[in-house]
Amino acid sequence: MFKEERKIRNNRVCIIRKCLKLALPFFVFNTTILFSQSNTESKIKADSIFKLSNKNLKKGNYDAALKNIEESLAIYKIIDNNRGIGNCFRKIAVVFYYQGNYTKALSNFEESTLYYTKSDHKKGIASSYNNIGAIYYYLGNYPKALDFYRKALELQEKLNNKLQIAATTKNIGSIYLELNDYKSAKNHFQEAKNIYIKSQNSKQLIQVLSGLGEMYLRELNYSQALNHLEEALELAISTKEIRREIEVLFKLGELYSDKKEYYKAFKYYKTSLLKSEQSKNLLYKSNSLVAIGTLESKLGKVLTSLKKCEKGLKIAEKLKVISTQQEACECLYNSYKKGNNVNLALQYFEQMHLLRDSLNLKQTSNKMLNMKFEKEMLLDSIANVEKERKLKLAHDKEVQRQEKQRNILLISGVFILVIAGALWSRLNYTKKAKAILQVEKDRSEHLLHNILPEEVADELKEKGFVKAQDFETASILFTDFKSFTATASKLTPQELVEEINECFKAFDGIIEYYGIEKIKTIGDAYMAAGGLPKPDVNAVKKTILAALEMQEFIKERKKKNYSNDKPAFDMRVGIHVGPIVAGIVGVKKFQYDVWGDTVNTASRMESNGAIEKVNISQNTYEIVKDEKDLQFEYRGKINVKGKGKLSMYFVSVY
The missing domain is CATH 3.30.70.1230 (Nucleotide cyclase, GGDEF domain)
Structure with a gap:
């Protein structure tokens, strides 16, 4: 009796198992289809919201653009779309970049490269590298900028992307310009310009014309500088590139300031400041404030000069832009000196020289890195391998020699540090004394020049x-x-x-x-x-x-x-x-x-x-x-x- 019941029950279990085995593939297949359809719909929705952010960004509606990007980012994360996530982080970085918040822009560009790498999106990686280089360039960190431009250029050449190659070539030209290598700068700018003219890319052409204008300005070739900058300004206005327009306006202000046509310089600097404030561009707001304050100081408008340069200094310190900080301190030093406030004049005089020393050190580092970069571009891979082998052998010999001299060098190093400390203390004292004497001398000469021509x-x-x-x-x-x-x-x-x-x-x-x-x-x-x-x-x-x-x-x-x-x-x-x-x-x-x-x-x-x-x-x-x-x-x-x-x-x- 029990044996028969157990047999019937076992048969039922077998039948159920066979049915489940037959139904399971059908169930999995349909679930996969539903999941795939859901992902496709989500991606379409995320793409649509992302495109909306582009429209808001062009209109300058940064808050609305950020909101759109964050919505699309949340969807891309749910469906695990790494390329979409990378696009969102890159676009967030662009928003902060336009607003002059370079710290947040940098971190978001770096985040975008991680997701582009996961999705093997080489074009996106190259674009982010190029943008990271641009941020380091604006912050005055040229070695870092050059390093990222080099990485971007390697990828772009593999992809044969002419427009991106032109953009990075132009950026490298800007670094040569900062290193005062005008011949190399002009070659890079001209190469980029030819590509943009051939492709009729007006927006990118603005930057090249602006770079050439600045180069001619530094060479004191004012007529050529004016021609290129005016052409760049016309293109920036016609294409509604506000940020480029601000840059070109500021450079025109510099041109007329160099020519001592101060009223024209004021006009361009003030327009640059107004548009910087409207577009929340902190870098050029700081630069414009300091430039206007410096001109007002030259014309004897001490109080307004102090206000503008102090405001510009605070923004530059927040952005960590050393060159603008140094110019602001120089402006404040001259203004306080004209106002006969010796203590504050001396304070900003010392701060100005500290910043100037920092800039000089950075420029030396930039030149060294530039030389290294050029060498790497000229040597082929075989020559590099051979050079590295020889360098390694030489290095090994040098290490062996230095091992024998270590004790002597350690003792000498301690002695040198003691002497250097004493010399530094004396030098610092002498420097401060000279600064005080110079302030008094400048004050006396200023009074004499007020009385006599x-x-x-x-x-x-x-x-x-x-x-x-x-x-x-x-x-x-x-x-x-x-x-x-x-x-x-x-x-x-x-x-x-x-x-x-x-x-x-x-x-x-x-x-x-x-x-x-x-x-x-x-x-x-x-x-x-x-x-x-x-x-x-x-x-x-x-x-x-x-x-x-x-x-x-x-x-x-x-x-x-x-x-x-x-x-x-x-x-x-x-x-x-x-x-x-x-x-x-x-x-x-x-x-x-x-x-x-x-x-x-x-x-x-x-x-x-x-x-x-x-x-x-x-x-x-x-x-x-x-x-x-x-x-x-x-x-x-x-x-x-x-x-x-x-x-x-x-x-x-x-």
């Missing part, structure tokens, strides 16, 4: 006296406030001094820009002269332009004061051209002054002028009458005290 001051320091000089053609400018006493009576003494000081400070800046020499102020009168102590064929025109700009300032000042219910001055300006004698008077509180009938006539031009006008003499008119950008209004002959009737003209610009 630079050439006259140098002659006085060298000889102890200055010879009087005759000038056949000097343009003398006088200004005077009309109804000064009546206007002054409406102000407190403190307000009066502040108002005159604001006006004369502005006049100082204007004549410095036009290269005119301030002679003196007498009460509310301001006197300046063009064409001395160095003769200048354009001195007369520059004097007129300076006078017109002074009148323009007074008009704007008047509007501002009236809007604040404050009294304001009206001003007359007169100019006359003729011979004068210039020299120093006295031995105490000495002053550079000019004499001659020309001075008296110029004073009469001012007193017989009109408010908001620039009045010039017949002599002055004869010199500038053919200038196309000036226009004249003949006033007739006017009776002048002690001079009789003199012809006069009002002058203005078109």
Whole structure:
């Protein structure tokens, strides 16, 4: 009985097992299909979101782009799509790169190479290597940059990717440029340029034109530099490449700053700063702030210079960009020195030199690595193997020799360290003492140059006296406030001094820009002269332009004061051209002054002028009458005290 039941039960188990065995492959097959379909749908969804991030990135919507990338990254991770994951990390890095956050950009590019390696995506690996090199380049770490560019170039040549080869070749050219090897830089830039022109790739061509522009700028070939940079700017604007536009604007600012055309330099630097802030580009925001601050320091605008350079320094320190930090410290040193703040000037002076030393060490390292890189590119694999073998043999012999001398070298090393420590301590003390003396010397020279023209001051320091000089053609400018006493009576003494000081400070800046020499102020009168102590064929025109700009300032000042219910001055300006004698008077509180009938006539031009006008003499008119950008209004002959009737003209610009 029991045997029969057991037999029936065993038969049932066998039947069930056979059924399961037949059904299992069918079940596994269908599960695989379902899983494959699910992966395909997920990938399509992830790809779609990833493409959306590209659109947001082009529009500058960085937060939205990051959100899209993170969504697609989560899906790629679920379906284990390594290439998609690598793309996401690379795109995240690009977002941070555009925002100037190079630390996060670097870590994400490195992450992308790991996943590209897992998926054997060589093109992606090469792209990430190239981008990592670019980040190290912008951070000033040229050895690291060159190393990654070399890795990228090896992969690109294997893939025969012409455009990527051109991009990396251009990047290597940029490093040669930083190493001041202009010939090699030009060769690399030209090679990349030819590829881009042939492929009609305008966006990449911008970078090459910008690089060539910078190279010509460093060679002081301003016309070629301007041609290339203007062409690059036009392409950047037409292709809406904001980041490239910012770079080119900054380089144009550098060009005009080198040419001492400061107002044009200001224009480009300020536009670069504005666009950097809008696109959150911290590197060029820092560079632009320091550049503007440096120009303002040169023009005597100490307070605004300090604010901009301090702000630029903080950003550069955050980004760890040594070159910008050094320029910011130099700006702060000069500004504090001009403001007579010796302690802070000395502090930034020392910091500036420490950073400069660091840059010099880095440049030496860069040159050594560059030489190594060139050698590796020239030697073939057989020559390299042979060289390594010989080097190894030489190294083994050297190790054996050094083993015998180890004890002697250790003792010598300790002795040298002791001596070096003592020398370093002494050198550091001497360096600080020299820095303090230099600050004081610079301060004294600055004060002397404020009193006398630079050439006259140098002659006085060298000889102890200055010879009087005759000038056949000097343009003398006088200004005077009309109804000064009546206007002054409406102000407190403190307000009066502040108002005159604001006006004369502005006049100082204007004549410095036009290269005119301030002679003196007498009460509310301001006197300046063009064409001395160095003769200048354009001195007369520059004097007129300076006078017109002074009148323009007074008009704007008047509007501002009236809007604040404050009294304001009206001003007359007169100019006359003729011979004068210039020299120093006295031995105490000495002053550079000019004499001659020309001075008296110029004073009469001012007193017989009109408010908001620039009045010039017949002599002055004869010199500038053919200038196309000036226009004249003949006033007739006017009776002048002690001079009789003199012809006069009002002058203005078109």
